[in-house]
Amino acid sequence: MSVAVLEPRNGRRAVYGSQAHVTASLVKVDILAALLLRAQREGRPLTQWEESTAASMIRSSDNASANALWDRIGGGQGxxxxxxxxxxxxxxxxxxxxxxxxxxxxxxxLALLSAVFDDHSPLNRASRDLIQTLMGHIDADQDWGVSAAGSRWQLKNGWLPRPDSERWAINSMGRVKAHGSTFYLVILSQGSSSMSHGISAVEQAAQSAVRVLCSTPPPVSPIIR
Structure with missing residues (x-):
């Protein structure tokens, strides 16, 4: 498991684990950010089709929509x-x-979340507003993960069974409000025996990360690798 948490109002930040994980559907936020950057370069808003497809990709985690927008941004190179x-x-x-x-x-x-939520970002206000709105209206059956750490949230989750090991990759990231503050939070995990086991582990990690950061006085930023 890898964890990253940031309290943007004071810059307190903690990272545990530097390894790369399979993102699964977490990458859909990155795909949408790439689409919006492309539209910004072209000096236009998203088309009606692009916006509705993006909504389906983020809110419902629809894979067919992700396929379409992956092609639209130019695939991996894009x-x-x-x-x-x-x-x-x-x-x-x-x-x-x-x-x-x-x-x-x-x-x-965590850097991607900062681009989505911070004012100083390559994404303009309209682009950030769109991503934030979609991440704040996830389908009810996908309200899990980092949302366990706070009462208000905007998030995206990813999950993928790994056929080589018969284990699951379970990921969650987003912005949560807790303990009177706001946190950007990322949990990436692999090796869970089931989806439900992975979700439970991710939620416990999210709660622990926020609790530990809150107990660390600023400006100390614990970086754990």
């Missing part, structure tokens, strides 16, 4: 190009059509 702009340095795009096999670190996904 994602790699966008990630240079987004300052993600340890993310390797999945090959061919396999966007779900993109690999990334918790620190990189």
């Amino acid at each position: 994602l790699t190009d966008a990630n240079r702009t987004l300052r993600l340095t340890s993310t390797q795009a999945g090959s061919g059509p396999h966007w779900g096999l993109t690999r990334s670190t918790a620190a990189d996904q």
Whole structure:
């Protein structure tokens, strides 16, 4: 398991684990960010089709929508190009059509959350507002993961059974409100015996990460590798 948490109001940050994990559907936020950067370069808003497809991809985690937008951004090369702009340095795009096999670190996904939620971002206000709105209206059956750490949230989850090991990759990331503050939170995991076991472990890690960071006085930033 890898964990990254940031309290943006004071810069307190903690990272545990530097290994790259399979992102599964977590990469759909990155795909949407790449699409929005492309539209910004072209000086246009998303088309009606792009916006509705993005909504299905994020809110319902629809894979067919992700396939379509993966093609729209230029596949793995398009994602790699966008990630240079987004300052993600340890993310390797999945090959061919396999966007779900993109690999990334918790620190990189924390950088992506900062691009989604911070004012100083390559994504303009309209682009950030769209991603934030979609992440705040996830389908009810996908309200798990980092949401366990707070009462208000915007999130995206990813899950994937690994046929080589018969184990699960379970991931969650987002912004949560807890203990009177706001936190960006990423949990990446692999090796769970079932999806439910993985979700439980991710939720416990999310709660622990926020609790530990809250007990660390600023400006100390524990970086654990």
